[in-house]
Amino acid sequence: MSWVTNVMMSVDVADSASVEMLSEWLRKDAPRRAQPQAHGVGFLNPLTTPETNEWGGWKHPECEVWAGALNHADLDALKQRVFETPWREPNLVQLLVMDQEEGFFRMWMIRDNELRQFAPLQPNEEDEGFYLA
Numbered sequence: 001m002s003w004v005t006n007v008m009m010s011v012d013v014a015d016s017a018s019v020e021m022l023s024e025w026l027r028k029d030a031p032r033r034a035q036p037q038a039h040g041v042g043f044l045n046p047l048t049t050p051e052t053n054e055w056g057g058w059k060h061p062e063c064e065v066w067a068g069a070l071n072h073a074d075l076d077a078l079k080q081r082v083f084e085t086p087w088r089e090p091n092l093v094q095l096l097v098m099d100q101e102e103g104f105f106r107m108w109m110i111r112d113n114e115l116r117q118f119a120p121l122q123p124n125e126e127d128e129g130f131y132l133a
Contacts, residue, residue, distance in 0.1 A: 003033060005075065008067040008096040008105070009044065009082075012089035019044065019066050022085055030081070032072040042070040063092075075099065079108060083115040 011019055023044040032038045044066040047054045055061055070078075075097060082095050087110070095115075096105040106119040 003072050004100045005070045005073045006067070006098040006105070007044065007070055007073075007078070008065060010092075010094040010096075011064050011066075011087070012092040013062075013064055014088040015093070016046075016064055018085050018087055019046075019064065022081060023066065023068075025081060026068070026070065026073070026078075030070075031074045031077050033074045035072065036074070038072075041073040042068050044068040079115055082108070083110060 009019060009022075026041055027043040029039050030041045032041055045068060047065045047067055048061040048063065050060065055065075078097075079095065082093065087093050090110040093110055095108040097108070098105045104119075106117055108115050108117050110116075
């Protein structure tokens with residue numbers, strides 16, 4: 001049985017190497033949810049490189065977007081790893097996560113030296129604020 005988590009990251013072009021390192025950590029060392037002794041949950045692929053050409057439009061994107069479907073990912077460990085990664089432009093890092101059986105992505109960004117969620121907890125915008133400290 002699997003537990004799928006969809007993950008996207010948007011970063012500055014200067015942070016390509018950092019996302020590659022994060023992807024390798026996901027592939028080889030990331031702990032699994034409910035199985036901390038098991039490691040490896042998947043990886044991220046770049047969607048915005050000239051080689052992949054996955055985006056529409058006539059121009060090249062001015063950011064880097066990476067995505068992947070992770071299996072049994074420990075999301076707290078993922079968020080901690082994103083926070084601890086040495087980013088050149090940490091304020092431009094956006095982590096978007098949609099866990100299994102959820103209907104929308106939640107977004108985290110690094111602000112004031114912490115990883116903060118910038119999305120409602122519930123899909124109904126009137127129930128929760130957009131900024132969650």
